[in-house]
Amino acid sequence: MKRGKEDNRGFSLIELVIVMVIMAILVGIAGVYIFPYIRKSKEARDVQKMSAYCTDAMNAYISSAEKLDEKKIYTITVTKGSPKWRVDAKDDSGTEVEILKNEFVGFNQLDTYAPEFESKEGQKINKITIQCKNGTPSAKLTVEGPEDASIFTIEAK
Numbered sequence: 001m002k003r004g005k006e007d008n009r010g011f012s013l014i015e016l017v018i019v020m021v022i023m024a025i026l027v028g029i030a031g032v033y034i035f036p037y038i039r040k041s042k043e044a045r046d047v048q049k050m051s052a053y054c055t056d057a058m059n060a061y062i063s064s065a066e067k068l069d070e071k072k073i074y075t076i077t078v079t080k081g082s083p084k085w086r087v088d089a090k091d092d093s094g095t096e097v098e099i100l101k102n103e104f105v106g107f108n109q110l111d112t113y114a115p116e117f118e119s120k121e122g123q124k125i126n127k128i129t130i131q132c133k134n135g136t137p138s139a140k141l142t143v144e145g146p147e148d149a150s151i152f153t154i155e156a157k
Contacts, residue, residue, distance in 0.1 A: 039119065046122035047152060049115060053078070053108065054130060054141040054154040060103035061132040061139065067099055070134040076104050078128040080114075080145075087111045100132075121146040 011019075057076050061068070068074065072091040079086045087110055089101035105111050117123050127144040141154040 042119035043121060043151060046117045046119050047154070049117070049122075050128070050141055050143070050152050051154050051156075053110075053115075053128060054139050054156045056107035057104055057130040057132055057141070058137060058139045058156050059107060060100055062137055064099045064103045065134065065137070068097070068134075072134075074100055074132045076100065076130040076132070078110055078130075080126040083114065084112060085110050085114050121148060121151065125152070 060076075061074065069091070072093070074089060074091050074097060077088045077090075079088070087101055087105055089097045089104065091097055115125075117125060124145040124147070125143045128141065129143070130139055130141045132139045136157060138155065138157045140156075141152070143149050143152045146152065
């Protein structure tokens with residue numbers, strides 16, 4: 001019996017492997033350029049959350065300003081804990097300021113819901129400090145934990 005040439009249609013295994021290798025190379029090259037943008041996007045979302053906390057502090061300070069001494073500087077500290085974060089508010093003499101703390105927590109429930117940061121640097125945050133001053137009301141937010149904490153520093157005026 002003589003076998004004739006069959007009319008095979010489709011790709012051989014070697015052709016499929018070659019196509020997959022080419023695709024893997026293209027994805028690898030694209031990934032080198034795309035991953036930094038993904039990282040920056042996550043950091044930008046974390047900075048946006050920090051900005052919201054700074055705004056919350058300003059709003060808390062302004063809404064309780066009539067009950068606060070305008071000559072003092074007030075500090076709101078949010079410290080990472082398990083399972084929730086601890087919120088404290090003190091004036092520059094170290095006295096607890098419960099009204100400011102309650103106003104701040106009223107805006108964001110940080111004492112109940114821990115912030116979920118997306119970036120690797122954001123996940124290293126273990127302390128958020130917000131200083132509020134009178135005159136022209138202003139707030140400055142700083143963090144502790146990340147290697148480059150300056151990307152999360154926010155000032156609101």
